[in-house]
């Protein structure tokens with residue numbers, strides 16, 4: 001059964017994706033196909049599905065024809081079959097050009113036949129549909145870049161291009177319709193035409209994040225004369241060939257000026273502060289005869305706030321040359337070693353394993369800086385990093401009690417009492433709520449599992465490995481076979497369609513809670529008359545009001561309050577509901593855990609069960625109609 005499960009998931013993860021250059025014989029330059037992807041997961045009820053698609057496309061044409069819209073979302077519900085779709089034209093297109101581009105797109109996307117999700121991206125427009133809501137997605141999935149093949153010989157071209165793209169990245173999120181188009185004169189009479197655009201359902205922050213990724217991808221095309229970067233929620237393109245009229249440029253100067261004066265002072269303040277700090281530090285370093293100088297540029301002050309740069313040799317000595325004896329474990333991102341630094345401090349040293357991607361190497365320092373600024377008692381602290389050649393090493397605080405899986409399924413199994421389990425359930429929720437909602441950028445963990453929940457000396461939970469998934473090419477998971485996640489903990493919409501949101505973490509958290517309560521692994525089948533794996537077993541017991549049968553026999557029944565245990569099982573089932581939108585956010589989970597009464601009004605709806613006959617099914621329950629009820633038809637703003 002396990003094998004079949006793996007096979008099913010692997011199958012659904014394979015999207016046919018391709019960068020297609022000039023594959024389409026359409027005369028209009030805007031109909032140049034940049035990227036296309038089809039879900040290999042077929043819609044279940046084909047008649048309803050095709051009817052939804054047809055109606056969706058004709059609604060879109062009306063939006064464009066009658067209302068001159070350049071952006072819109074259309075939702076259709078037919079029985080259980082939901083279809084969410086979005087289209088967008090670049091604003092420089094006229095109404096008729098937009099219509100023609102979308103017509104080309106709808107024809108092309110029919111190549112995805114029964115696939116229940118698909119997207120096509122053209123120079124002039126894009127079209128996407130899914131069976132689950134995706135309107136707020138921007139850059140978690142499916143980013144890519146395609147560069148022209150001719151290099152510019154104009155001197156100063158690269159610099160001018162960089163400048164133009166940086167300005168677009170900054171200005172676009174500040175415009176009303178998330179769109180900007182500029183023409184930049186380069187020496188020698190040539191010019192760079194560039195546009196950037198976000199989907200209008202994105203938030204400003206997400207648009208900015210998307211722009212940053214697009215910029216990072218696109219500027220690598222320079223000094224070639226053209227390039228396009230695309231993502232789930234944005235598009236950026238430049239070319240020396242005009243693709244819009246000179247009078248269609250947008251004046252972005254006001255967006256670049258905004259807040260500039262205050263920023264300037266901040267920078268000057270930072271520089272002055274930095275210089276003073278540097279001088280003090282230099283004096284101190286000099287007096288202590290250390291040769292360790294902070295890396296970086298004139299903005300030394302900000303560098304100093306970042307993570308510590310450890311020396312490779314120090315880490316090598318600390319871990320006895322990364323010896324087997326010091327190995328603590330191996331994770332999805334590389335091996336972890338116990339290390340004792342010269343000053344006696346014990347740390348966990350993680351040697352990352354990346355593929356051969358220079359992008360990751362570029363992003364590494366930025367990500368490390370970001371992660372090292374995450375401070376929360378339920379999140380493992382990143383102390384610093386080390387870069388040597390292609391090696392990337394992270395140094396974390398050391399957790400004496402290793403990970404939760406050891407306490408549930410390993411050598412210490414059965415040793416946690418109810419109070420300790422409850423504290424782990426609550427602390428983990430708090431840590432995730434912080435990552436999702438309180439830190440200044442929302443970090444989706446993507447790999448919540450008991451092995452990633454470490455326990456400190458008093459058995460308080462600390463979540464490990466957050467932020468790392470952002471460095472992995474798993475960003476493109478639903479357009480490739482790569483997948484950052486662990487079977488069994490993975491939310492179905494992420495596993496099947498690559499749809500990633502905070503709610504994917506909520507799902508994994510729900511599975512972890514069930515594991516903590518039952519002592520049963522999420523993917524193991526219990527050897528009893530039911531012979532069910534954990535989520536299904538929990539659901540069945542819940543339906544029969546037999547929650548307590550799930551509870552680990554190792555827990556002393558006198559220790560827990562029956563009502564509380566039932567409540568927590570129901571919270572876990574809320575977290576694992578089929579529809580991501582109905583799952584609670586992690587801060588709501590924290591509130592539910594703490595409240596005595598809030599759960600009284602809430603009833604979980606059925607999870608999706610992956611069956612051994614290889615078709616995921618909705619469990620049959622009277623509640624499953626809720627998914628349709630919460631579906632609302634949306635239109636672009």
Ligand SMILES: *[C@@H]1O[C@H](CO)[C@@H](O)[C@H](O)[C@H]1NC(C)=O
Pocket residue numbers: 047050051054
């Ligand atoms: C949807 O449209 C396609 C092409 O226009 C057509 O072949 C098909 O019969 C339509 N399907 C439904 C269910 O309306």
Ligand SMILES: *[C@@H]1O[C@H](CO)[C@@H](O)[C@H](O)[C@H]1NC(C)=O
Pocket residue numbers: 062066
């Ligand atoms: C769209 O416009 C056409 C003609 O301009 C009109 O016949 C049709 O009723 C309009 N449809 C909607 C939904 O407004």
Ligand SMILES: *[C@@H]1O[C@H](CO)[C@@H](O)[C@H](O)[C@H]1NC(C)=O
Pocket residue numbers: 020023111
């Ligand atoms: C779409 O399908 C048609 C016919 O099935 C095929 O000729 C064409 O190459 C396909 N296009 C792409 C981009 O796959």
Ligand SMILES: *[C@@H]1O[C@H](CO)[C@@H](O)[C@H](O)[C@H]1NC(C)=O
Pocket residue numbers: 040041042113114115
């Ligand atoms: C999906 O449907 C298409 C055509 O409708 C079919 O060729 C393909 O085999 C189906 N794929 C799966 C995985 O069922």
Ligand SMILES: *[C@@H]1O[C@H](CO)[C@@H](O)[C@H](O)[C@H]1NC(C)=O
Pocket residue numbers: 021022149150
């Ligand atoms: C560049 O690409 C174009 C088509 O996009 C092709 O015709 C041309 O041969 C390519 N040139 C080189 C040098 O590869």
Ligand SMILES: *[C@@H]1O[C@H](CO)[C@@H](O)[C@H](O)[C@H]1NC(C)=O
Pocket residue numbers: 245247248
């Ligand atoms: C822009 O220029 C074109 C000619 O290149 C002209 O037809 C059009 O009216 C102009 N549009 C505006 C808004 O000035």
